[in-house]
Amino acid sequence: MPVGDTPVRGWRSILFIAFMSLFVVLFVTFALLLIAADALYIDWASVLKVMRSGYIGHALWMSLWTSATTVVLSVIFAIPMGYVLSRYRFPGHIIADSIVDLPIVFPPLVVGLTLLVFFTQTPIGRWIERSGIEFVFQPKGIVLCQFVVAASFAIRAAKSTFDEVDRRLENVALTLGCTQWGSFRRVSLPLARNGIIAGAILTWARAFGLFGPLMIFVGSFRGRTEVLSTTIYLEQSVGHIEEALAVALLLVAIALFCLITIRLVGGRSVRL
Amino acid sequence: MIRAENITFRAGAFKLQRACLDVRRGEYFVLLGPPGSGKTLFLEALCGLRRLDTGRFFIDGREVTALEPRDRFVGYVPQDYALFTHLTVEGNIRFGLKAQGIDWEEATRRVDEVADQLGIRHLLQRRIPGLSGGERQRVALARALVVRPKVLLLDEPVSALDESTREAICGELRRVHKQFEVATIHVSHHLEEAFSVADRAGLLRNGVFQQIGTLAELLQKPVNTFVAGFMRCQNILSARVVDRHDTAAGVTVAVGRLRFDLPDAPRGDVQMVIRPERIRLLRKEQDRPTGSICFPAGIRNVTDRGVYLRIELDASFPLVAHLSPESAAELPLHPGTDLTIAIRPECVHFIGC
Numbered sequence: 001m002p003v004g005d006t007p008v009r010g011w012r013s014i015l016f017i018a019f020m021s022l023f024v025v026l027f028v029t030f031a032l033l034l035i036a037a038d039a040l041y042i043d044w045a046s047v048l049k050v051m052r053s054g055y056i057g058h059a060l061w062m063s064l065w066t067s068a069t070t071v072v073l074s075v076i077f078a079i080p081m082g083y084v085l086s087r088y089r090f091p092g093h094i095i096a097d098s099i100v101d102l103p104i105v106f107p108p109l110v111v112g113l114t115l116l117v118f119f120t121q122t123p124i125g126r127w128i129e130r131s132g133i134e135f136v137f138q139p140k141g142i143v144l145c146q147f148v149v150a151a152s153f154a155i156r157a158a159k160s161t162f163d164e165v166d167r168r169l170e171n172v173a174l175t176l177g178c179t180q181w182g183s184f185r186r187v188s189l190p191l192a193r194n195g196i197i198a199g200a201i202l203t204w205a206r207a208f209g210l211f212g213p214l215m216i217f218v219g220s221f222r223g224r225t226e227v228l229s230t231t232i233y234l235e236q237s238v239g240h241i242e243e244a245l246a247v248a249l250l251l252v253a254i255a256l257f258c259l260i261t262i263r264l265v266g267g268r269s270v271r272l
Numbered sequence: 273m274i275r276a277e278n279i280t281f282r283a284g285a286f287k288l289q290r291a292c293l294d295v296r297r298g299e300y301f302v303l304l305g306p307p308g309s310g311k312t313l314f315l316e317a318l319c320g321l322r323r324l325d326t327g328r329f330f331i332d333g334r335e336v337t338a339l340e341p342r343d344r345f346v347g348y349v350p351q352d353y354a355l356f357t358h359l360t361v362e363g364n365i366r367f368g369l370k371a372q373g374i375d376w377e378e379a380t381r382r383v384d385e386v387a388d389q390l391g392i393r394h395l396l397q398r399r400i401p402g403l404s405g406g407e408r409q410r411v412a413l414a415r416a417l418v419v420r421p422k423v424l425l426l427d428e429p430v431s432a433l434d435e436s437t438r439e440a441i442c443g444e445l446r447r448v449h450k451q452f453e454v455a456t457i458h459v460s461h462h463l464e465e466a467f468s469v470a471d472r473a474g475l476l477r478n479g480v481f482q483q484i485g486t487l488a489e490l491l492q493k494p495v496n497t498f499v500a501g502f503m504r505c506q507n508i509l510s511a512r513v514v515d516r517h518d519t520a521a522g523v524t525v526a527v528g529r530l531r532f533d534l535p536d537a538p539r540g541d542v543q544m545v546i547r548p549e550r551i552r553l554l555r556k557e558q559d560r561p562t563g564s565i566c567f568p569a570g571i572r573n574v575t576d577r578g579v580y581l582r583i584e585l586d587a588s589f590p591l592v593a594h595l596s597p598e599s600a601a602e603l604p605l606h607p608g609t610d611l612t613i614a615i616r617p618e619c620v621h622f623i624g625c
Contacts, residue, residue, distance in 0.1 A: 168354040171321050174341040175348040176368030176419060186367070190358045 035252055038245045047246040055222050056231065056247065060254075062139065063227040067207040070146040074154035074203045075196060082158025082196075083188065087167070100159075103152045111148050112213025115141075139225055141218035146207035153206055154199035161195020162188060201262050208255060228254075273297040273455040274423050276318070279327035283313050288479040291327070295423075295457060295472075300449050302466040303459045304502065305476035311459040312351065314476065315425050318457070319348050332422045342371070347416030347454070351428045353408050355400045361411050362396040368419040386418045389451065405433045409441055417452055424449070424456040430465060442468040463504065475499055491547070493621055500545045500623065506592040507551075511544040511622075513537050528588035532565045534617050538624040550619035551593035553583065553603055554612040564614040571609045581605065587613060 050056055085097055103111060119125035119136050128135070135141035165188050173183035211229040214220070220230035228251045235244035274295040281288055288310045295301045303311045316322045318329055320341035328337045336344045356364050362383060369379040387393045390410045395403065403411065409429060416424060429445065430438040446469050449456050460466055466473050467487060474484040475498075483495045494500035497508050514531065515524035522535040527544060552564070560566040569587035581600045585591040591613065595603075603611065 166354060168350045169356060171316070171319070171341070172348060172350060172354045172415075173356075173367070173371070174321070175319050175344070175346055176415070177342045177371035179342065182371055186371075187356060191356075193358075 035249070038249055042242045042245045042249070046242040047249070050243050050246040051250070055226065056228075056250075058223055059226045059228050059231045059247075060250070062142065062225070063208060063229070063251075063254075066139070066142040066146060066227065067204055069143050070150060070207040071154075071200050071204045073143070073147050074151040075158075075200050077151055078154035078158040078199055079189070079192075079196065081155050082160075082192075083162050083184065085155075085159045086162035097159075100152055100155050103149050104156070106149075107212075108149050108210065109212040109216065112145060112216030115145060115148065115213070115217045136217065137219050137221070137225060139218070142214060142225060142227060145213045145217050146210050149210055149213060150203045150206035153202040154196075157195050157199025157202065158192065161192040161199075164195070165191045197262070201259065205255065205259065208258075209251065273299070273332060274301075274318070274457065275328075275330040276314075277328045277330075279314070279317060279324060279329070281313075281317060281322055281324045281327075283322065286310060286313065286479060288313055288317070291476075291479070291481055293474060293481070293484065295455050297455055298453050300446065300456045300458065300469055300471045302470035302473040303457055303476060304461065304463070304466055304473050306461055306502070309476045310479040311461075311476055312427055313479075315348075315427050315457065315459055318344075318423075319346050319425060320344050345419075345422045347419065347421030347424045349412045349416050349424070349426045349429055352432055353412035355408055355412055355415075357400045359400070360396070361392065361398050361400065361403070364400065364411055365396075365414045365418050367415060372419060382418050383414075386414045390414050390417075390448065406437050406441060409433065410444075413445075413448060417448070417454075421454060424452075424454045426456065426458045428459055428461075431460070431462070438465065439468065445469055463502070475502055477502075494545060494623065496623055497543055497545075500543075500621075505545050505547050507544075507546040507548060508623075509544045509546070509589055509591075511537075511542050513539060513542060530567050530588055532567070534565070534620060537622045540624075543623040545621040545623060546591070546615060546619060548582075548592045548594040549580075550615065551591065552614040553593055553595065553599075554614055555603065556610055556612055558612065560612060561614050564616055565620070566612055566614045569611055569613045571605060571607050571611065573607055574605050585611075585613065 081100070085093070085100070116136065117125075119129050133140070135144050169187050169191070170183045173187045174180070178186060209229055210227075211233065214225070214227065214230055215233065218225040220226050220234055222234070226234070228247055231247045232244045232251070235241075235247060274293065276291055276293040279288060279291040286308075291310075291314060293301075303314065305311045313322060317324060320336070320339060320343075324337065328335055330336065331344060331346070356367065359367065365383045365386065366379055369382060374382070383396070384393065387396055390413060392407065392410045392414060395407060395411065400408070400411070412429075426445070430441050433441060442465060445456075445458070449469075458465075458469060470487055472484065472486050473490060475482045475490065477498055483490055483499045485493075490499060491503050491505075494503055494505065500508050509527050511525050511527040513523050514526045516539075517523065517533075522533060523537045524531055524533050525537055525542075525544065552561075554560070554566075556568070567587055569585040569591060571583060572586050572590075573584040575582040575584075577594075580594045580596055583593045583595060583605065585593060593613075595605075
């Protein structure tokens with residue numbers, strides 16, 4: 001039985017593929033079992049009740065627009081940053097490259113705390129808050145939190161994909177009459193498209209489910225800074241386990257729907 | 273048409289040193305050299321893709337040293353062609369015209385024209401990944417030529433192709449060169465490739481031009497042992513001029529235990545270069561041809577190379593001769609057999625030490 005482009009030859013090959021596939025089966029099955037456990041535990045009447053409530057609608061809307069805005073912002077930063085980090089070596093390159101990865105290894109909770117300290121305890125942060133762009137305990141803060149935590153995924157993906165674009169293609173474009181900008185726009189960017197989309201998907205997934213730093217930096221004020229992930233916390237903290245699980249299932253369903261749709265429609269050849 | 277004056281620049285640990293080159297209008301010049309000798313770097317510098325430390329480039333009489341690549345009017349075909357895989361064949365060819373702001377109708381006319389000339393009209397709507405090596409090569413050429421460059425720079429244009437396609441494409445490159453009348457620099461490390469296309473050639477080693485001239489000059493009068501070796505001259509012998517006569521006899525040269533007279537040679541220790549195909553082998557009992565240097569030698573080994581036979585000889589120094597199968601048929605070519613070697617004096621080339 002051929003799998004992809006790899007022809008199967010004999011029982012050793014079948015055994016090899018079966019062994020490798022076993023891990024896929026175990027992982028996917030475990031994830032499905034977890035979701036099924038939630039689905040079997042909840043009372044579907046409470047699900048309907050939760051779905052009809054206005055605050056869930058608001059939290060859903062907040063989750064969607066903040067994560068979408070974060071993705072757009074992240075991609076805007078990721079493309080030039082990824083290109084510069086990939087193509088040029090400059091003093092401090094290693095430091096800049098490492099700092100990009102910092103939020104990936106940083107505990108997200110610390111990001112929330114750091115942002116809170118910056119905007120409330122430092123002169124620059126206080127000046128920004130006073131100048132009318134308020135982030136602390138504000139919806140804009142959700143986007144900032146998500147951006148700080150998740151943008152690294154987009155930048156890292158963009159850098160990796162620009163690394164793979166052969167520099168000679170840009171050189172040829174330059175000799176054919178392109179400016180540096182033209183060669184970037186007409187050659188490097190289209191060729192990096194799939195990698196950038198992959199980075200955007202990862203960024204969105206990270207931003208959509210973010211919880212810890214949001215609780216610290218923007219709180220979870222019903223109807224104002226509440227997103228789906230914080231709704232789950234709020235519901236379970238007052239003993240509404242079934243409602244919390246219902247929101248959790250909604251979160252999973254939306255995330256799955258978006259991830260599958262992006263793969264099917266946005267980029268069939270997107271490699272994450 | 274293309275002039276390089278004292279080009280020097282560094283690329284990592286590599287340094288191209290004081291490279292000078294003059295390629296004439298309409299000339300097909302092959303830049304030869306082993307891998308890592310700086311051929312591609314030289315081409316990239318000429319394109320404006322490398323900043324020079326010193327030196328100047330001129331294209332068509334105009335200094336281009338400080339100009340950006342797009343203002344130099346070069347057609348550049350890099351190794352493996354670097355085709356834009358996100359575009360169709362037409363998109364690739366049209367790319368430069370669009371970048372230069374040529375209007376759509378004129379661009380279409382030029383794309384069709386160059387596609388017809390290179391026989392790729394039927395490929396215009398195809399995507400790059402499905403094309404064969406030869407087709408890719410033609411598309412890359414079309415993309416470079418459609419913008420009507422003043423010079424065409426080809427970086428190992430046929431190295432990725434199989435031998436039969438390589439021969440065919442070399443013939444085509446020569447035809448295209450004639451048709452478009454554009455001065456061409458073709459980078460290669462294959463001698464056969466150079467023979468099939470070059471008007472002249474230059475040999476580069478470790479960033480330094482060793483010799484520039486016609487292939488016949490490089491072949492028959494190499495300026496040093498590296499050039500002789502690269503041109504596959506297998507007989508590079510250490511010799512010494514032991515006597516210099518005032519008469520027409522010239523000089524006496526000692527190689528191994530042998531001594532013979534030659535019209536002229538540099539003073540002192542020299543390297544004597546004899547091309548293997550210029551060595552004549554005779555039976556011991558055959559008459560020695562007049563005017564040739566003749567001496568005895570024993571056969572050490574014979575290898576059949578298909579189109580010729582490689583004969584390793586021992587004449588108190590090692591020698592290699594190449595014989596056509598027809599010439600070989602008349603001789604007893606067995607290891608241990610003694611023969612007479614005959615070499616015309618004009619076939620001996622000396623390199624001073």
